[in-house]
Amino acid sequence: MTNAAPSLDQIRSARFRTEREAGWKRLDALVLQAENNGLHRLGYDEAQELASLYRQAMNALSVARAISMDRALLSYLDALCARAYLVVYAPQESLRGLFARLITHGIPQAVRRSSPALLIGFVAMLLGILLGAALYDLDKSWFYTFVPGELASGRTPEASADYLRSTLFDGGQDSHDELGGFATFLFSHNTQVAILTFALGIFVTLPSFVLTFYNGLILGAFWKVFDEKGLAYEITGWLSIHGVTEMAAFCIACAGGAQLGLAVLLPGAVTRREALRQRGRDAVKLMILAGLMLISAAILEGFFRQTVQSTEARLAIGWGIGLAWVLWLTLSGREAEA
Amino acid sequence: MKAHTATNLPAWEAKGLLRHTPPESVPLTFRLSSLGARFGAQMLDILITYAGVLILAIALTWVGIFSWDGLMAFYALATFFMRIPYYVLSELVWNGRTLGKRILGVRVISLDGRRLTPHQIVARNLMKEVEVFLPMATLFGAASMTWWLALVLLAWMGGTLLVPVFSKLNQRLGDMIAGTVVVETPKPQLLPDLSTQSAARGYEFRPEHLGIYGRFELQTLETILRDPPKNPEMRKRVSDVAQTIRRRIGYDEEVQASREWDFLLEFYRQQREFLESRTLFGDTRENKFHTAAAKPPER
Structure with missing residues (x-):
């Protein structure tokens, strides 16, 4: 993942966010793509990326709840993970x-x-x-x-x-x-x-x-x-x-x-x-x-x-x-x- | 039904929220759909389906490929398909969203944290016939009824309509049987981190300054700081906040009116850093009453 270099005078939770923000943005884009075009239109690599980014975001949410008091970050991650969850756990069977x-x-x-x-x-x-x-x-x-x-x-x-x-x-x-x-x-x-x-x-x-x-x-x-x-x-x-x-x-x-x-x-x-x-x-x-x-x-x-x-x-x-x-x-x- | 444990949030913040535990066991927060949005989505769906069938029927009449007979048969099939099959198919294809729900930004999720199964979708929509369509149909036929029958029907309709109002998760009967709940579609929006914004440093807060407030006050301050003042009235309010905080924490330096915003930003940053590191050491401060529960550490 491409990390924006966190500056050292940032507080811990801000550094945590800077390091992971690019991944969340990518997940957001993938989720939007899947929502608009359907999950089956994603390529193999994209689908794999979605699954892995979803797990990383869930992980980040869990950590952020423990270390961060930034409400903007918490509510964003919560909504992002919820949205990704709805895409990842969508019914898979064809009609x-x-x-x-x-x-x-x-x-x-x-x-x-x-x-x-x-x-x-x-x-x-x-x-x-x-x-x-x-x-x-x-x-x-x-x-x-x-x-x-x-x-x-x-x-x-x-x-x-x-x-x-x-x-x-x-x-x-x-x-x-x-x-x-x-x-x-x-x-x-x-x-x-x-x-x-x-x-x-x-x-x-x-x-x-x-x-x-x-x-x-x-x-x-x-x-x-x-x-x-x-x-x-x-x-x-x-x-x-x-x-x-x-x-x-x-x-x-x-x-x-x-x-x-x-x-x-x-x-x-x-x-x-x-x-x-x-x-x-x-x-x-x-x-x-x-x-x-x-x-x-x-x-x-x-x-x-x-x-x-x-x-x-x-x-x-x-x-x-x-x-x-x-x-x-x-x-x-x-x-x-x- | 263990999936929706109570939120860890205090009661006034947790109202209307649903803690939902997916297989990853990190609880997610969904906001329950308001009854108004659900009613609106239902009305929209009815409008869309009836208008669609009507337009199609008019178009077919205009084209004239069907006899009158064929048109009637088509109409019968169409009215059948726009009831339960429409809702079932659209919720299956769009994962818990009909057109009306899509427009109003609500959706159905399964309470057990797993994916929505076809059975759940069919079950909740079959009950819709009794809860939504039948009362509507009887409403139109009410004129020809005897008064006691009308009264019984009215009581029944009122009863089913009131179920979602009084049930804990705003579930209607179909939701209860299927184990589903209607929530708002989450909209992720990432706001900038305020702690990286501090323009002017130069305020030093000592631990005794930072030991007063807790999480709730910090996040309230965050809400204030997200909305920079645009008129004198709002500037006056910000000034009140800054001076109140200065007095309360016993900060000895004067804060000039022009620097109040910077003071708040800087205070927010240092307060957050302080509270977050306290949390890491196991000292969680929920709000300013934390001193009543446990004495704050000396240093």
């Missing part, structure tokens, strides 16, 4: 690598670890569907209690079988715009519900369970409306093409919420805060999975539901994709566990 690892290992392993929570999610949905259908059988007015008006858009118990059939097949040119808007509404609605289902799970799982259950109720009642008019097979196909993915996404979001709730409810041998932090890792991964599934469901819904018109193809696509999810989640990332 692509991060995403790839999440897909191949992170998410499937998290799913396999959280079977109790997943059970809660799917049971909530199933109970909802069964109860929704059963209650509709007892009294049709339940439909209006469960299904919000904008979601039903005319597909009510009073609608004729022909009308209902027309909503399932060939959406028609005139209704295309409306359907696009409807899909949009559903997508933003779905993501919000899923995130809510997840985040509210922290209150001992109950809100997640209730929200998922309620989703099941809507689905059950909706299905029953068509079933009554003899369209059970057709509605199953219509719902399956995206619903398998979408409903599974709700269940998984609920499972994520349940992970949080279970951590609060049954923390085990650790404190609740600690349990929340541990379970939170898997819960967040489940939520990311739910988000991915919702996006896929939106794409399926937007592109395929109206273009694929035969019920058999709809069933095949819907459940085929469902099977693909299951295969991915059960088989991927196994070898790393062993």
Whole structure:
């Protein structure tokens, strides 16, 4: 390092500063360069220099705290080291690598670890569907209690079988715009519900369970409306093409919420805060999975539901994709566990 | 959670500071972000994302490559991506800074002294949905609610908004779950060393002159000396300081008004040298009350 020659009549801490100032200035410049252009743009020599100058500055800070009372120097070194620390200890993974690892290992392993929570999610949905259908059988007015008006858009118990059939097949040119808007509404609605289902799970799982259950109720009642008019097979196909993915996404979001709730409810041998932090890792991964599934469901819904018109193809696509999810989640990332 | 031990500084200096211990085990000092800056950064982010989506949508309509259907689908995806994914990605790429945070000079750091992990970033931003976006959405939909539901929601919103006000490190719920804290971006600025500036020597201070004050007074004097007087009023204040110090340390020579600044500079230099060498010998003098704790050495 180039030292400005310290004159002898300087006091000790001033000499200390004069000897090292050039190095600090260089570190400052390197840090600024790394901040503006990214750490990966630094050359090999520069990166090595940065690391070594950072350690020297940390050392100097430690010494300066002991020997100097110059507040300007102390606060400068403190800020410089803090800034360099933020550059040196920045996340090193590339976004692509991060995403790839999440897909191949992170998410499937998290799913396999959280079977109790997943059970809660799917049971909530199933109970909802069964109860929704059963209650509709007892009294049709339940439909209006469960299904919000904008979601039903005319597909009510009073609608004729022909009308209902027309909503399932060939959406028609005139209704295309409306359907696009409807899909949009559903997508933003779905993501919000899923995130809510997840985040509210922290209150001992109950809100997640209730929200998922309620989703099941809507689905059950909706299905029953068509079933009554003899369209059970057709509605199953219509719902399956995206619903398998979408409903599974709700269940998984609920499972994520349940992970949080279970951590609060049954923390085990650790404190609740600690349990929340541990379970939170898997819960967040489940939520990311739910988000991915919702996006896929939106794409399926937007592109395929109206273009694929035969019920058999709809069933095949819907459940085929469902099977693909299951295969991915059960088989991927196994070898790393062993 | 041992990473943030209390600062060694006295309470009035340590307010709003965070001692952060990196793997090198030399504690660093970060200033906690003010709540105003955080609120401003959040508002800026919302503005930027919504304006960006709007401009993009208008541009796409103008170009006309999408049908109405496609536009709606695009809008749905865009509004999805400008919520959580935007915050997660920007904090990942810029190491804890979104655009709004960059503009206002604040950033997220991990409390354990290690680098910010992707998990922490995702966790704190997922909770943002409950803490920020949901209350905002309900605010717009509040008109159609029954009063008791509105009241419950209001209480909940107030509760989540007050969490960062009352939590010790100004953490919101997402920060607590993720173990993160928002701090100001440090700005290193090296001011010249005052001890090398002394223009005129010629003042001799003896140990009994220098044994009065401690670190706090020295650094207060440093602050005064960093701001040379520009008008008569400030010169009067400097003169007061110089005469007070002269009286207090019992310096027997008169100090003329024209030489008061030099007197202070020289006193600062010698006082600092004295205190620093005392510290090296294990005699740390925090402030002028050090004599009450331990008698000053004779020589």
